[in-house]
Amino acid sequence: MLLEIDVTKNFQDFTCHAAFTLETKQCGVFGPSGSGKSTLMHMLAGLLEPDKGFIRLNGRTLFDREQKISLPPDQRRVGVVFQHAHLFPHMSVQRNLFYGMNRLPKEERHIDPAHLIEVLQIDKLLNRNVSKLSGGERQRVALGRTILACPQLILLDEPLSGLDGMLKYQIIPQLQQVFAEFSIPMLFISHSLQELRMMTEEVLVMQKGQLVQQLATEELARTSFGTGGQGYTNLLHLDEMEDLGKLLRCRWGSIPVMLVKAPDQRPGEFSLNGRDILLFKKHPEASSARNMLSCTVRRTYETDWLVGVELECQDSQGSQEQNLIAEIVPQSVEELNIQPGNEVVAVFKASAFRRLY
Ligand SMILES: Nc1ncnc2c1ncn2[C@@H]1O[C@H](COP(=O)(O)OP(=O)(O)OP(=O)(O)O)[C@@H](O)[C@H]1O
Structure with missing residues (x-):
């Protein structure tokens, strides 16, 4: 056209x-x-x-x-x-x-x-x-x-x-x-x-x-x-939900993620706010958050008062799979040495997802 x-x-x-x-x-x-x-x-x-x-x-x-x-x-x-x-x-x-x-x-x-x-x-x-x-x-x-x-x-x-x-x-x-x-x-x-x-x-x-x-x-x-005040919204398609009692194990592409079980939960589109994602230099030993994904930093960009970090998440075979954006404060960027090519772990709760449809 x-x-x-x-x-x-x-x-x-x-x-x-x-x-x-x-x-x-x-x-x-x-x-x-x-x-x-x-x-x-x-x-x-x-x-x-x-x-x-x-x-x-x-x-x-x-x-x-x-x-x-x-x-x-x-x-x-x-x-x-x-x-x-x-x-x-x-x-x-x-x-x-x-x-x-x-x-x-x-x-x-x-x-x-x-x-x-x-x-x-x-x-x-x-x-x-x-x-x-x-x-x-x-x-x-x-x-x-x-x-x-x-x-x-x-x-x-x-x-x-x-x-x-x-x-x-x-x-x-x-x-x-x-x-x-x-x-x-x-x-x-x-x-x-x-x-x-x-x-x-x-x-x-x-x-x-x-x-x-x-x-x-x-x-x-x-x-x-x-x-804006609301933070960047990642959009994720989750499917292949497996019932684990109070949690659901789902697939985000080939990456497994955990989601809290809600009534009538089914595969579809979910949002995950970039401000609900924590970044760690190394894999945390123990955490209450159910999702910990190994990622490579691709790029950073500045917003008004935060820094958007573009991440490429790896599946269990280590291949780069899905993209995610985390928004963190500039001090954390310095302390964690967030730079393109560096490895980080993205951590977020099973309850951080919001269902879109
Ligand atoms: N026929 C018209 N005569 C005079 N003013 C008009 C006319 N049509 C539109 N306007 C004015 O043009 C402006 C833009 O209107 P428009 O409907 O294009 O906006 P919009 O972005 O589509 O808004 P919305 O999202 O509320 O539908 C408004 O101030 C409206 O009052």
Whole structure:
């Protein structure tokens, strides 16, 4: 995908200006409420006309003020999924799903509906009336309808913010799978950095109507979590849980880790705060913490008042496996001689994990 934009929109007391070139398939738009994320998205989709500038998608001009080009939304090949799925209330799920696809010339229909329906797990909903769907089901149908129209770009405007926490994290793996399998470029708009980390590789940061940064989502996570009070959040996929009574032995890739047993605990995504990880020079002789991983320091970086230490953790065979970031105070960096290439032991409790979904 190649998206080239330089647009300006003036409202009475607000100006939105964004100029960027994007080649990444999975990109986020991040910013606080009122920073202009939706305004930018509406200009892209053709729902709002910029006062100045141009929008080109894969070399095709969607908008150009000087050339007096402004394609209507249905000719842009840009699909939109809103916060609240705008499904047609008088149609069944099936008719909603195929609405856009039926309007496409046959030679442009390159998505297999049966496969998409399977990945989105909506096969049992096809004959239902849309008023009988839950929030998560509605969002999956809305996404399916948008994808079947075979857009060159999909805009998702806070698609998860209308869903409660648990449901949100259940739908994320499905979204990840859909975008990976069908390889559709997307712009994912959100004010949740956690969602963006799970869904995108690169992110555009909006502030007060201006595009202020374009960077890797992971890089943004490091700086924002580091300078914010909450600390950097490592995201870990844990599976193969083995019941040891009050603890669960799980796999993080090929590394075994211990997790406290909670009701209804099952494999999935967990977070581990970088400030909950202690670093030791040598393997501690005894500790109440259940997790002690041998690691190599890869890099350090400074946050406002802590130091982020990028670690490569080894599995039992000693091969470098997973990455982890610990945040420690500068004095500890000096005392432990934390430098790239040095070996340390990362220690954290079995209760330090938080389940995401
Ligand atoms: N049609 C309009 N007329 C006048 N002002 C508008 C219009 N649309 C948006 N704005 C203003 O533009 C600013 C940015 O709004 P926008 O909805 O783009 O922000 P946002 O980053 O998407 O916010 P949120 O996360 O709350 O959805 C706001 O101050 C809003 O009041």
